[in-house]
Every structure is written in structure tokens, then in C-alpha cells.
Amino acid sequence: MKKPVIDYDECIGCGSCVEVCPEVFRLNEDEARAYVKAEDKCATCDCEEAATICPTEAISLSD
Numbered sequence: 001m002k003k004p005v006i007d008y009d010e011c012i013g014c015g016s017c018v019e020v021c022p023e024v025f026r027l028n029e030d031e032a033r034a035y036v037k038a039e040d041k042c043a044t045c046d047c048e049e050a051a052t053i054c055p056t057e058a059i060s061l062s063d
């Protein structure tokens with residue numbers, strides 16, 4: 001299964017990925033950016049969708 005990776009230099013902390021995949025992504029404490037809290041939980045959501053809607057294309061999916 002593919003695993004999501006966030007480019008922290010590109011992330012603006014909009015939270016869209018958290019809305020789509022709350023089991024996978026989470027915003028850090030100051031909500032400045034997201035991080036991957038469970039890279040193996042993509043089966044619970046649609047990580048491809050999260051990567052698609054990310055406004056800065058910060059999310060990539062790796063094998």
C-alpha cells in the first residue's frame with residue numbers, strides 16, 4: 001500500500017487533508033502544518049483524494 005508523505009516546506013496548514021483522512025493526517029499544535037500520524041491507515045480513507053485536494057500539492061504517495 002502507498003504511504004503518504006508531506007513536504008513540510010510546501011504545507012500551509014489548511015487542514016483539508018485532515019478533513020479527508022482524519023486517521024492519517026493531523027495538524028501540529030500551532031496548526032501551522034500537518035503531519036502524518038499513521039501512514040498505514042490509508043485503507044480507512046482516500047489518501048489519493050487528500051493528495052489531490054491539497055492546495056499546495058504538498059502530499060505525495062510513495063510505495
Ligand code: SF4
Nearest residue numbers: 011012014015017054
Ligand atoms: S492539505 Fe496540504 S497544505 Fe493543507 S494541511 Fe494538508 S498537507 Fe498541508
